[in-house]
Amino acid sequence: MALSLETAVAHVPRATRSCHFEPDIVEFNETVLAPHGMRFDPSYAAGGGNLTFLDLAEGALRAAPRVPAPDLLIVAYALPDPHAPEKTLAAHLGHVFGGRSISFAVSEQGLGAPFTALRIADAYLGSGRCHSAAVLILEQTTFPYPEPFVQDGDLVDSAVLLGLGSGGGWQLAGLASAGPHAGLAALLDEPPGLPGGRDAGDRLTVTGSWADPSGTGPAGPKAHRAPPGSYCTGVWLEFARHHAEWAGNYRTIVVGDTDPRTGTSHVATFVRRETAAGSGDRPGERR
Incomplete structure (x- = not known):
């Protein structure tokens, strides 16, 4: 048996949030940026969507038909989310699905993250540890610091849900x-x-x-x-x-x-x- 596509959702939201960072989030970002000689500057985020990974994931799930709780849940992303670093998203979504899914994230892979997530899902299938998987590919594009690759490239917030099982086309x-x-x-x-x-x-x-x-x-x-x-x-x-x-x-x-x-x-x-x-x-x- 091989995994096949049972559900696929493309989510590109038009909604935006106001630019606001709690003091602990500011402190976290400043700590991360300082060793690289960068400064936290919310003015860079003032005109952006300011959506979190959670916002994007929930939007994709709302747009999907009913997705049965998967055995395996993988969140894949290339760009970080500086708005909610305290949120362990994969674990949270696993709880949303009923708490029985193995869940984790794949990052630091660039645009290869979704491909790596599929490779991992296939390996889990081959080992007998899963028969269904959900891969959430998330991309938020508002940063409180200069990120020319995103800002000059006019990247937009987006999310994709791939539901994989044995009965897809x-x-x-x-x-x-x-x-x-x-x-x-x-x-x-x-x-x-x-x-x-x-x-x-x-x-x-x-x-x-x-x-x-x-x-x-x-x-x-x-x-x-x-x-x-x-x-x-x-x-x-x-x-x-x-x-x-x-x-x-x-x-x-x-x-x-x-x-x-x-x-x-x-x-x-x-x-x-x-x-x-x-x-x-x-x-x-x-x-």
Whole structure:
């Protein structure tokens, strides 16, 4: 058995909160910033959304159909949340789901965090420790200090919920990563876990806005590029929004992006369940 997509939600809120930091949050941020020669300055956050990870996660859950309590709950993010560092979000959400989920967060991976979360979920499945998983990919974009990558890039708050189990339409078939020396093109040329003999005409390549368009395979109707405005959520927002309509035209979706900060590329392969039998019961994986 392999995990397959049962629920997918893309959440890009329009709501904003007023800029306010409690004294203990100010102290925490100042302590974190000081060793780097940076200063806490709430004026940088005054015009932003000031949404917390909790706000984004709850918004995604509200937008979702009923999601059964998963065996495994993973929160994945690339950018920190300076508004609520005291909140252990994964544990809190585990409690919301009824308290039986194994829960933790994946960070310090750049835009690779969601791919790492899926790799971990697959490993838990393989070990017999879970049969269902929920991956929440969160990106908040308001910082009380200069963060040019976010502020100059006009990134927006966003969240994606991926509910994975045994009864979904898109089965996770494989995951792979490669350093700058290899690049995304090589991963897309031979997607991990792709069943032997699968014609490229049945395949859609979904790439993020950070990927080099010249190195992402053939252009045209069989390639879809995420718009700018997101860092680690971009390709997953598109997958969540369009996976149902893509099922009518493709048997394989390959999701990939390149982290602009490290040059590391990541891909994940999904195959329609009715065509997944030939790929074996377990996803393929390369590193």
